[in-house]
Amino acid sequence: MRRIRTAPAHRALSRPVLLSALLSMMLIATPLTAQPEPASDREPSDDPMTVLGPREWEEVGESIERALRWLASRQQPDGSFPTLETGQRAVDYVLGCQQASGLLARVNPRVNDVTVSIATAGHTAAYNHAISGVLLCEVYGMTHKDQAQRIRSAIGRGLNFTMAEHAKPKRFPADEGGWRYVYPAARERADSDLSITCWQLMFLRAAINAGFEIPSEPIDQAVAYIKRCYKPDARVLTYTILHPQAPTRAMAGTGILALALDGLHRTTIAQSSAQWLLAHPFDRYNQSLNIYDRYHYGVYHCSLAMFQMGGRYWEGFYPGLAQVLLRHQTPAGHWATESPPMGDHIFGNPYTTALVVNALAVPYQLLPIYQR
Numbered sequence: 001m002r003r004i005r006t007a008p009a010h011r012a013l014s015r016p017v018l019l020s021a022l023l024s025m026m027l028i029a030t031p032l033t034a035q036p037e038p039a040s041d042r043e044p045s046d047d048p049m050t051v052l053g054p055r056e057w058e059e060v061g062e063s064i065e066r067a068l069r070w071l072a073s074r075q076q077p078d079g080s081f082p083t084l085e086t087g088q089r090a091v092d093y094v095l096g097c098q099q100a101s102g103l104l105a106r107v108n109p110r111v112n113d114v115t116v117s118i119a120t121a122g123h124t125a126a127y128n129h130a131i132s133g134v135l136l137c138e139v140y141g142m143t144h145k146d147q148a149q150r151i152r153s154a155i156g157r158g159l160n161f162t163m164a165e166h167a168k169p170k171r172f173p174a175d176e177g178g179w180r181y182v183y184p185a186a187r188e189r190a191d192s193d194l195s196i197t198c199w200q201l202m203f204l205r206a207a208i209n210a211g212f213e214i215p216s217e218p219i220d221q222a223v224a225y226i227k228r229c230y231k232p233d234a235r236v237l238t239y240t241i242l243h244p245q246a247p248t249r250a251m252a253g254t255g256i257l258a259l260a261l262d263g264l265h266r267t268t269i270a271q272s273s274a275q276w277l278l279a280h281p282f283d284r285y286n287q288s289l290n291i292y293d294r295y296h297y298g299v300y301h302c303s304l305a306m307f308q309m310g311g312r313y314w315e316g317f318y319p320g321l322a323q324v325l326l327r328h329q330t331p332a333g334h335w336a337t338e339s340p341p342m343g344d345h346i347f348g349n350p351y352t353t354a355l356v357v358n359a360l361a362v363p364y365q366l367l368p369i370y371q372r
Helices: 016-027 054-074 091-097 121-142 145-166 194-209 216-228 249-261 268-278 295-309 311-327 344-364
Strands: none
Touching: 054 311, 054 344, 091 121, 091 145, 121 145, 121 194, 145 194, 145 216, 194 216, 194 249, 216 249, 249 268, 249 295, 268 295, 268 311, 295 311, 295 344, 311 344
């Protein structure tokens, strides 16, 4: 069984479930009453606190608190947040969405229910499942006994679904080890992708932190798949192997994070991808590099990834990111909806605000999955 390093004890697509998970994790987290904790397994020069001064950390904390107040003000009496009309609730909502198969998704996708739209169940169920699994693992030890039992049962069933999806035959040998949509359409040109594979690994890592036993083989196979997503000519990790898209910051960050969760943040692949990210910063707020590049989604993954990389990568990344994000926060506390072309604007500014809060709060290490 896999025993990935457990986080320190000190301790949030149709993307409604991502929004619910992100908001839930942040709204239950410890208030930001202190500066970020130093990472216990890094040398002093790699202390995440050193990248900003005391006054700058105070400004970051105030920004996060203001955003959390705005998000809380948007929560409805039933626990939901405004987004698509499908709506969502927090932990109870996620638990209520679990299908008989163990899939954590509001809509059970049908065979070949995959289109180019990001709002279809076929496209999003795999994301919803893994993201919800991370949420449940993070809150598992923070709830009362009865709720904890419901969560434990849901996590177990969800892990079984994840393992069953991983074992599905792949048409292309290069895709062995990864995850893809629940029911990929026949025209899909890949049976695995970096994005879903990383989320599934985050679910497995969060489950290990929560005390669940996970077989080593699926994790090792997934890590091998992720390494094959590296493109030497571009010196960065990309979305798929056989039919690569233009590189995006979100996929670079996603791949780095997945490797870091397995202790591989010092590999050439992770370091080259991190260097690529430093060369493609988020200095132009809400603007994409290409048609595949999602700004706020990339901010989230890259902040987690560069925090895991530490050292000069974190120092070269976080101060500039924090400056841009704080400068573009509205007086009310939220951030703008996602800009086209990928279409995430349909999920509104609770979605983008949740992503930004999670990105800014990474060095506070409030949640086990975000800790080094």
